[in-house]
Amino acid sequence: MASAEIRNKIFDTPETNYLNHTRGWKSWAFTLDHKRIGVMYLIGVTIALFLAGAFALVLRWHLFWFEGGFLSNEMYNQMFTLHGAIMVFSFIIPSVPAALGNFVLPMMIGAKDVAFPRMNLMSFYLWIAGTCCLAAAILSGYGLDTGWTFYTPYSIETSTGVIFATFGAFILGFSSIFTGLNFLVTVNTMRAPGQSWFKLPLFLWSLYATSIIQILATPVLGITLLMLIAERTMHIGIFDPKYGGDPVLFQHFFWFYSHPAVYIMILPAMGVISELISVYSQKRIFGYSFIAFSSVAIALLGFLVWGHHMFTSGQSPMVTLIFSAITFTVAIPSAVKVFNWLATLYKGSILLNTPMCYALSFIFLFGIGGLTGLFLGALSTDIHLHDTYFVVAHFHFVMVGGTLTALLGGLFHWWPKMFGRMYNDMLGRISCFLVFAGFNLTFFPQFVMGSRGMPRRYASYDPEFQIFHQWSTFGASILGFGILMSFGVLLYAAFYGKRCGANPFKAASLEWQSSSPPDFHNFIHKPILHDPYDFDSQVYDKDLDTYIPRELADPKTVPPRREPVHH
Amino acid sequence: MAVVDTDNILEEEHHHHEPFIAHHFDDAEQQFDSGKLGIWLFLVTEILFFSGLFVAYTLYRIHHPEIFEQAHHFLDKRLGALNTIVLLFSSLTMALGVHAAQNGDNKKCGLYVLITMVCAAMFLGVKAIEYSHKWDLGIFVRSEFSYHPHTAEPFHVSPYLIKLSVIPVLLLVGFIAASFFARASSKVALSKFMGGLAITVGGYFVGVLIGMTFMALTAENEHAQLESPSQAPLVLRALTLDDDKHDDGHADADGDAHADGDHSHADGEDHAHGDSHAKSPDLGRDVGIFFSIYYCMTGLHAIHIIAGIVALAWIYWRCLVVHWRPDYFGPVDYVGLYWHLVDLIWIYLFPLLYLID
Numbered sequence: 001m002a003s004a005e006i007r008n009k010i011f012d013t014p015e016t017n018y019l020n021h022t023r024g025w026k027s028w029a030f031t032l033d034h035k036r037i038g039v040m041y042l043i044g045v046t047i048a049l050f051l052a053g054a055f056a057l058v059l060r061w062h063l064f065w066f067e068g069g070f071l072s073n074e075m076y077n078q079m080f081t082l083h084g085a086i087m088v089f090s091f092i093i094p095s096v097p098a099a100l101g102n103f104v105l106p107m108m109i110g111a112k113d114v115a116f117p118r119m120n121l122m123s124f125y126l127w128i129a130g131t132c133c134l135a136a137a138i139l140s141g142y143g144l145d146t147g148w149t150f151y152t153p154y155s156i157e158t159s160t161g162v163i164f165a166t167f168g169a170f171i172l173g174f175s176s177i178f179t180g181l182n183f184l185v186t187v188n189t190m191r192a193p194g195q196s197w198f199k200l201p202l203f204l205w206s207l208y209a210t211s212i213i214q215i216l217a218t219p220v221l222g223i224t225l226l227m228l229i230a231e232r233t234m235h236i237g238i239f240d241p242k243y244g245g246d247p248v249l250f251q252h253f254f255w256f257y258s259h260p261a262v263y264i265m266i267l268p269a270m271g272v273i274s275e276l277i278s279v280y281s282q283k284r285i286f287g288y289s290f291i292a293f294s295s296v297a298i299a300l301l302g303f304l305v306w307g308h309h310m311f312t313s314g315q316s317p318m319v320t321l322i323f324s325a326i327t328f329t330v331a332i333p334s335a336v337k338v339f340n341w342l343a344t345l346y347k348g349s350i351l352l353n354t355p356m357c358y359a360l361s362f363i364f365l366f367g368i369g370g371l372t373g374l375f376l377g378a379l380s381t382d383i384h385l386h387d388t389y390f391v392v393a394h395f396h397f398v399m400v401g402g403t404l405t406a407l408l409g410g411l412f413h414w415w416p417k418m419f420g421r422m423y424n425d426m427l428g429r430i431s432c433f434l435v436f437a438g439f440n441l442t443f444f445p446q447f448v449m450g451s452r453g454m455p456r457r458y459a460s461y462d463p464e465f466q467i468f469h470q471w472s473t474f475g476a477s478i479l480g481f482g483i484l485m486s487f488g489v490l491l492y493a494a495f496y497g498k499r500c501g502a503n504p505f506k507a508a509s510l511e512w513q514s515s516s517p518p519d520f521h522n523f524i525h526k527p528i529l530h531d532p533y534d535f536d537s538q539v540y541d542k543d544l545d546t547y548i549p550r551e552l553a554d555p556k557t558v559p560p561r562r563e564p565v566h567h
Numbered sequence: 568m569a570v571v572d573t574d575n576i577l578e579e580e581h582h583h584h585e586p587f588i589a590h591h592f593d594d595a596e597q598q599f600d601s602g603k604l605g606i607w608l609f610l611v612t613e614i615l616f617f618s619g620l621f622v623a624y625t626l627y628r629i630h631h632p633e634i635f636e637q638a639h640h641f642l643d644k645r646l647g648a649l650n651t652i653v654l655l656f657s658s659l660t661m662a663l664g665v666h667a668a669q670n671g672d673n674k675k676c677g678l679y680v681l682i683t684m685v686c687a688a689m690f691l692g693v694k695a696i697e698y699s700h701k702w703d704l705g706i707f708v709r710s711e712f713s714y715h716p717h718t719a720e721p722f723h724v725s726p727y728l729i730k731l732s733v734i735p736v737l738l739l740v741g742f743i744a745a746s747f748f749a750r751a752s753s754k755v756a757l758s759k760f761m762g763g764l765a766i767t768v769g770g771y772f773v774g775v776l777i778g779m780t781f782m783a784l785t786a787e788n789e790h791a792q793l794e795s796p797s798q799a800p801l802v803l804r805a806l807t808l809d810d811d812k813h814d815d816g817h818a819d820a821d822g823d824a825h826a827d828g829d830h831s832h833a834d835g836e837d838h839a840h841g842d843s844h845a846k847s848p849d850l851g852r853d854v855g856i857f858f859s860i861y862y863c864m865t866g867l868h869a870i871h872i873i874a875g876i877v878a879l880a881w882i883y884w885r886c887l888v889v890h891w892r893p894d895y896f897g898p899v900d901y902v903g904l905y906w907h908l909v910d911l912i913w914i915y916l917f918p919l920l921y922l923i924d
């Protein structure tokens with residue numbers, strides 16, 4: 001029990017917080033505070049999202065007519081390359097870990113900061129530098145038309161700005177390594193006293209698994225891109241067939257990173273969903289250890305499947321068979337997660353607010369994205385579907401339907417914590433509906449036309465596909481509007497939203513025990529550790545109008561504990 | 568749940584921290600453990616960074632075993648072995664330096680770190696000799712590869728060596744000047760630091776001199792090989808023939824630029840014509856792939872050596888201003904681990920590139 005004075009001091013909205021305890025642009029540019037770095041990262045990746053999203057809309061409207069609209073073929077190639085490169089390297093990979101993860105991870109373990117704050121800031125500046133290099137490929141007038149995969153030998157021969165772009169991706173790789181290294185060390189050495197691995201929120205397990213991938217896979221991309229640069233400048237003959245090199249070797253190297261990178265994109269998103277589903281069902285997550293270990297299993301299996309991107313590149317049939325089989329294996333831990341989320345929902349007291357709507361959208365969209373992956377992992381169907389719109393639709397279901405949806409859900413979940421203000425929930429739900437509907441309208445038709453043979457990366461196409469492309473273009477416009485609206489709702493809330501308390505959603509993980517917005521040091525008290533999914537540990541406090549740990553509540557008003565739920 | 572002491576739940580307002588413990592760590596031990604784990608993970612990324620090149624090496628060796636068996640004859644085993652010894656010795660001094668820091672003996676630590684830096688620079692000096700000698704002979708990466716065998720007189724200074732040494736010369740002059748300037752303004756530590764850097768750069772020139780001496784000793788050997796091609800490795804014969812063919816058109820026009828070399832292997836030509844030339848017309852050119860990989864691997868390794876020197880200089884500076892204490896020496900340990908890894912990579916590169924058969 002604690003006095004009302006102490007309660008107010010800990011949980012009431014403070015006058016000084018991490019946002020306003022120092023002022024001026026320098027206090028942001030040189031900050032070592034993980035929360036500010038997280039916010040800056042969030043602003044950065046959002047700009048990248050809108051830039052690359054604008055490219056996507058240009059592409060979609062160009063494809064509205066079968067003979068192609070307003071882009072020359074060369075411009076079309078550059079447009080889809082930059083859309084892909086910026087979305088992948090500058091947006092999706094850093095989005096959830098570097099923006100949300102940076103903000104939440106140290107608080108979830110009751111720490112003051114990540115283990116290496118300067119490295120964290122360095123990561124952000126490398127992100128800026130790398131993104132600028134990618135952007136320089138556009139602004140220099142050279143453009144970039146290799147596709148985001150930089151396949152040789154074309155990437156050696158094209159006159160566009162390959163060196164700029166690959167150097168940008170190289171730098172972004174280091175930015176990503178720094179984030180991952182920081183998170184691994186922080187979770188290992190800086191957990192709150194008594195916080196065992198199995199008292200970590202599942203978001204941290206997923207970030208941990210992601211960090212393992214970032215550390216093990218990204219250096220290989222780094223050296224591959226350096227060799228590509230050396231090949232382009234000096235013709236070293238490793239990838240260039242003209243000089244006895246092997247272009248398929250480049251594909252192996254590239255996908256050794258880029259398949260695990262798919263899990264850098266999706267695992268943190270899955271972690272967000274585990275939090276949201278549990279909190280908004282107010283029910284202990286079903287199968288905690290299964291979800292935790294499935295993240296690790298996905299991370300490790302992800303290193304053994306890269307060859308499924310090269311089924312038609314002339315690998316030996318035996319190798320192809322093995323890659324196909326392991327690819328199917330990845331479906332198991334992924335399905336474990338989905339089943340556990342569904343089981344958590346069962347008989348939960350479900351609150352259909354904005355973050356939960358996004359979380360449910362995620363389960364549906366990721367489910368389709370995952371299942372269509374099996375069509376592509378199967379050798380015979382892949383021969384037919386490879387390089388068609390089916391592939392495009394599949395990975396957009398995973399990356400956009402998965403990661404982007406989870407990012408938005410996570411933002412709506414943690415936004416009150418980040419800025420101390422609540423958003424308009426109805427508008428938020430409408431934005432979620434628009435994203436969900438627009439997304440399906442965009443990419444469902446692409447499955448259909450892909451299975452009918454519409455190849456990807458073409459600037460014009462057979463008239464029979466026009467109707468599908470037109471649906472898709474309409475859908476993309478709705479999707480774009482939905483994303484814009486969701487960020488609008490959030491932005492408005494950050495400045496003009498209603499003030500909210502420390503823990504408006506009755507969540508039990510540690511970050512909700514700080515004030516909203518948090519103090520510069522995260523906590524002004526020693527946070528009280530509970531199981532992160534024991535929601536009964538939080539009780540409502542009338543004076544503060546928020547949930548607080550029952551140990552600190554006024555003993556006169558505390559309801560008795562419900563029986564702990566056992567599974 | 569443990570019983571919560573709700574009366575003392577607030578953090579104390581003022582933290583009395585040790586000077587070298589960052590505010591977000593609870594204590595020195597947590598800080599040290601974090602740093603240690605961090606550097607180990609960083610080393611993992613370094614190994615994976617090199618792994619791409621090791622995989623490329625393995626694959627091309629499987630595809631072109633004949634090239635890899637032959638091409639390493641161009642590499643001077645003695646210089647490679649010398650550099651291996653230099654690096655192994657530097658690992659020893661690094662370990663001694665860490666030990667000294669652990670005992671809080673900053674003076675000793677500084678000395679050992681300085682020796683490590685000098686060894687690192689020596690390594691680069693020997694490498695500069697190796698590189699410049701190969702470039703003299705036209706041994707470049709695949710697309711630029713054009714072998715012109717000739718023997719230079721002992722202690723011949725290659726124009727490439729001069730280019731490589733421009734920056735070290737500037738650094739040497741700069742550091743010496745800075746050292747004197749600092750002494751004049753009675754900044755003792757800074758003066759010592761700049762002096763140490765100057766000695767480090769001096770190590771580079773020592774390496775160059777030792778390398779030249781070795782080259783002078785091996786020049787005899789190389790000459791003999793060229794005179795009796797039947798003794799020379801297959802690839803050398805193939806390349807020499809290739810070179811002749813190539814030169815046929817314009818050797819005369821060049822005047823006597825190649826006279827020396829042409830003459831030295833002319834008598835072996837008929838003998839070599841039968842087997843090597845017919846057998847592998849591409850052998851000569853494809854040797855370039857071996858050297859592409861050689862330059863990528865050793866070049867990347869040299870960049871790591873340079874980065875290591877910078878990190879060691881930072882440690883050296885903190886020795887001079889007496890930062891290390893028995894309860895705070897983490898950075899020495901971390902840089903030491905990095906340095907051991909750089910050595911370790913060379914320990915792999917040396918047999919793979921120089922010694923394979």
Ligand SMILES: [Cu+2]
Nearest residue numbers: 259262308309
């Ligand atoms: Cu894949």
